[in-house]
Amino acid sequence: PGGVTLIQSGKVLTCTGLPYEPFQFEKDGKVVGFDVDLVDLVAKKLNATQEVIDTPFEGIQSGVDLNSGKCDLAAAGMTIDDTRKENFDFSDPYFDATQVLVGKKGAGLTGLDKLQGKKLGVQNGTTGAKYAKEKAPDVEQVVFEDLGLLLSGLETGAVDAAINDNGVVYDWVNKHADYEVGTEFATGEQYGIGVKKGNTALLKVINETIAETRASGQYDTIYEKWFGK
Ligand code: GLN
Structure with missing residues (x-):
């Protein structure tokens, strides 16, 4: 057709x-x-x-x-x-999207500047990984192949924070009460x-x-x- x-x-x-x-x-x-x-x-x-x-x-x-x-x-x-x-x-x-930073509740992840000496988990090939690299080149990134591995990495403590799209992260945080979105970056993305x-x-x-x-x-x-x- x-x-x-x-x-x-x-x-x-x-x-x-x-x-x-x-x-x-x-x-x-x-x-x-x-x-x-x-x-x-x-x-x-x-x-x-x-x-x-x-x-x-x-x-x-x-x-x-x-x-x-x-x-x-x-x-x-x-x-x-x-x-x-x-x-x-x-x-x-x-669909509209932004990037968000997620970590343990109370970790105070109010910005990328809070990640000095810490490990940030990112997902390979994503806009979130790119954004963090540009805005905070000094922050150590740990690259995960997919979102599931990234969020497991956060849960096991392999990383202190993770960056990814708002839609998926809020969905996850709603089901994982010990975690919170520390800050949201208005990246103005569209799927x-x-x-x-x-x-x-x-x-x-x-x-x-x-x-x-x-x-x-x-x-x-x-x-x-x-x-x-
Ligand atoms: N929206 C993000 C990107 O395009 C993440 C997409 C994804 O991981 N599926 O890079």
């Missing part, structure tokens, strides 16, 4: 990096989340079903996975960013869905889906399902 060619007919192959709750994570043996619901609507428009491929975020954000034909699209809570735009194309924005450079037919269907779900109120329904009211 609409001149869209899928890698496997009848399937939308989505690259994502698990876990990234509540955008994409496993629950009862199924991959679910905000991004998964949104791409299900894209697939529906194409009379196809979505198949999620879990792969490290680094290969997603560098464009390697899209350009090698591993997936039709990437939906990974991924920030639209100029470097990434050189390597693949992004849909219109579908987009990635496609291989020049795949305008698929991009068009994705953008139409985003616009239609916003207009119909379906966006709000999905939002409330994963983030509450």
Whole structure:
């Protein structure tokens, strides 16, 4: 439909990096989340079903996975960013994000300046890692491959703090009462869905889906399902 060619007919192959709750994570043996619901609507428009491929975020954000034909699209809570735009194309924005610093309750992590002599956990290839490196080059970073490993590192004390996107960190803090967000950095990020450079037919269907779900109120329904009211 609409001149869209899928890698496997009848399937939308989505690259994502698990876990990234509540955008994409496993629950009862199924991959679910905000991004998964949104791409299900894209697939529906194409009379196809979505198949999620879990792969490290680094290969997603560098464009390697899209350009090698591993997936039709990437939906990974991924920030639209100029470097990434050189390597693949992004849909219109579908979600706003900032970076936050999380640590043990009472640790007083009110800014990156509080991390002198401490270890900051970051997730490989993310805007959070980049932001902390730019703003606080002296702070020692410990790099984790995914969000699950990053937050485990915080719990075991391998790191004193972690930086990541507000949506996932607040979700985690709500379930881990001993931890708190110490500060939020207004990085003004927006998530987009990635496609291989020049795949305008698929991009068009994705953008139409985003616009239609916003207009119909379906966006709000999905939002409330994963983030509450
Ligand atoms: N939004 C962040 C980025 O694009 C983190 C994404 C992720 O880890 N899935 O770098």
